[in-house]
Amino acid sequence: MAHVSRKEILQNFRTRSLLEATRKIIAAEGFDAVTMERVGSEAGITKGGIYLYFRNKNQMILAALEEIATEMLREIESQVDSKAQSWTRLCQVVRAQMESMERHKDLLRTLLLVRWLLSDQRERKKWRRLLQYRERHLNRLKAILDDGVRQKTFYPMDTARGAFYINEMMISTALRRMVDLSQLPLTKETEGLIQFLALLLRDKKHFQKSEEKT
Amino acid sequence: MAHVSRKEILQNFRTRSLLEATRKIIAAEGFDAVTMERVGSEAGITKGGIYLYFRNKNQMILAALEEIATEMLREIESQVDSKAQSWTRLCQVVRAQMESMERHKDLLRTLLLVRWLLSDQRERKKWRRLLQYRERHLNRLKAILDDGVRQKTFYPMDTARGAFYINEMMISTALRRMVDLSQLPLTKETEGLIQFLALLLRDKKHFQKSEEKT
Amino acid sequence: MAHVSRKEILQNFRTRSLLEATRKIIAAEGFDAVTMERVGSEAGITKGGIYLYFRNKNQMILAALEEIATEMLREIESQVDSKAQSWTRLCQVVRAQMESMERHKDLLRTLLLVRWLLSDQRERKKWRRLLQYRERHLNRLKAILDDGVRQKTFYPMDTARGAFYINEMMISTALRRMVDLSQLPLTKETEGLIQFLALLLRDKKHFQKSEEKT
């Protein structure tokens, strides 16, 4: 095992603290609330010190956003049984992602922000890297749909588009919960969405079956 | 006969210039780029002069956003034949909205921003009025779905939720086009979405019949 | 009788309205609250129009202050019986001035302001004219004291200084009432002051005599 120097450990710890603080602030109050002073203070380091770990504010925020994305994908992945049927797997993804977004509002708010950032022509390059995470996620969804279509569980469809829409439906559902101070419990909402997705199923019997598992 | 005084004309012209400048800047570079100095300069008026037309920056931005929302709804409404069948009407809405968003990128970016703003608990009240426009739009979509369900053109469903998802799908489609510098022409994309909606919504028994109309 | 043209009448009316508005604002909220916009609006004239009657803001304020001073002196003068004994006259002045200041808080606040203004080396010239009113008032007080000293009603003293101090005592008493939200009724306070001044009297019998009159 590689020897990890005291220096590296500290470096790592600092970086982590800073990113965590940044995420927390973004989630709670948005980009405008992210000031070096505050991030530093919440991370137990001083304003000036931050510059030892990040070139500038923008880089720090970008790193924080990447971290959020990574975490989200990991959380979802861990809930999916890769051996299960496609519909079951789809449901698992939906439930995992909905829970993930519900648990970490910052994930959700950040998703919104990233969209906004990406929609700015001039800033696009700066944030482009973040799209990779999304792409990876969409590909997993698409694989599930492809599987289902191949096995005639789902109607034939443009699966790339399907994956995209399903993802958007999840995000917007979660978002609405946040904005509306949602009345429904999360599970009700999630099942409402799943019911909609069930319309993609050729044979509604699949729907019942997977339902028993939850 | 409405007599429009010179004063009113000027007042109107200024207000319009300011709102337009504001919209343009928001669309191009986001909220943070909206400074009184710049809005003024793009509208051909000085910083101080703006305050003759708007109480403060926030009010001005709010007005600009409301204008965008109004315009969007009007554009969509004008394309819908209220006497047509529900599926036809739904398609008309989708096409109109997709075109509207494509034409005015600022509409789209602004929608994203508003979402972000609304997701901030503390700022919610300030922007709440903007939700009314969305509500109105969703209600129109829902009415179409209700109609379709009643006439058995559509599967039975939670139409409120359906309206919500459809709207979100349109927005995210348009957004993706913007972010990805979309390869497909708009119509292709729109038809792809319509096809997906058909898959989700339409009672297969009635499929053939209504298809002829589109 | 001199013919007064319509023009002059209007001119006069406008000027009066403006000065009144200015006084009102100074009294209520201080100098900083005096904006051309507001003075104009309270006087029923527009911002720009004011410049037809006063060269600039400073001139207008100066005129307002002069008016206040004039009014104050007139009010006091009208309450003094020039044929009465010196002690009686002193009491009349004190009572009149105390009432005047109580009635028009603006008089009082303005007095404070004038002092401040005068204490500024560089601005002194601008406000110097206001001192004339004060001088006139002090001279009247001094005349009363001189009279009393000559007739051996008062102890011998530096009457100029005496007049000065008596005036200051009145002003500070009134001021304290304003600042402390004074508990005592005005007359009690005034009589308290008079009692103090009575110590200047050689023969306390005068004190009793004049007392009966109130």
Next chain:
Amino acid sequence: MAHVSRKEILQNFRTRSLLEATRKIIAAEGFDAVTMERVGSEAGITKGGIYLYFRNKNQMILAALEEIATEMLREIESQVDSKAQSWTRLCQVVRAQMESMERHKDLLRTLLLVRWLLSDQRERKKWRRLLQYRERHLNRLKAILDDGVRQKTFYPMDTARGAFYINEMMISTALRRMVDLSQLPLTKETEGLIQFLALLLRDKKHFQKSEEKT
């Protein structure tokens, strides 16, 4: 042993510079002349830097005023022999205060300003703390008077009122000197005031005896 770190020294120095600059400006040109830019420049620091030492402009001004008040009280206190007779002590206070005000014109101008500020209902709370200094001073004066009355050096009187008037007389005397570019030397003026006070306060029977001491 109090270790004073380099940091503390600097901190202290800056704070002092800023307060001094503020005082100087207030004294020379009044509140309106106090701008952050100017205070900074006179204290050898930049606009932005001030905010490291004071939360905002108001706090800074308040601190400056408090400093002035404290200094004034200290100067006076140091000149009073607490074991002396009441009349002697009164004279000591008068002389000390007159000198103090003469030496620091800013003390005086500021007193005027504070009065003005306090006379504004709506701003009162903000400046209320400053009244404490005055209260303390008046109480000391009152104690002297009480002493004198008890020992029959002074006439019986409302000592609270007396203390108030004496203080006001001192202030107005000093003020007049400033406004009139006073012809008399300070000591003459002070003795004039003391003589007047003797006339008002002292029981003629005891006059000769205590005179020897002054």
Next chain:
DNA sequence: AATGAATGAGTCTTCATTCAT
């Protein structure tokens, strides 16, 4: 004579970034 739209200088305050220690 009067308006009130427009100007633009002036004010407070915030914050990313630098740099001496």
Next chain:
DNA sequence: TATGAATGAAGACTCATTCAT
């Protein structure tokens, strides 16, 4: 490494004064 004092650019908002109408 780390600090945090200091900078300076920027931004919102106010208001006396001007001037075309």
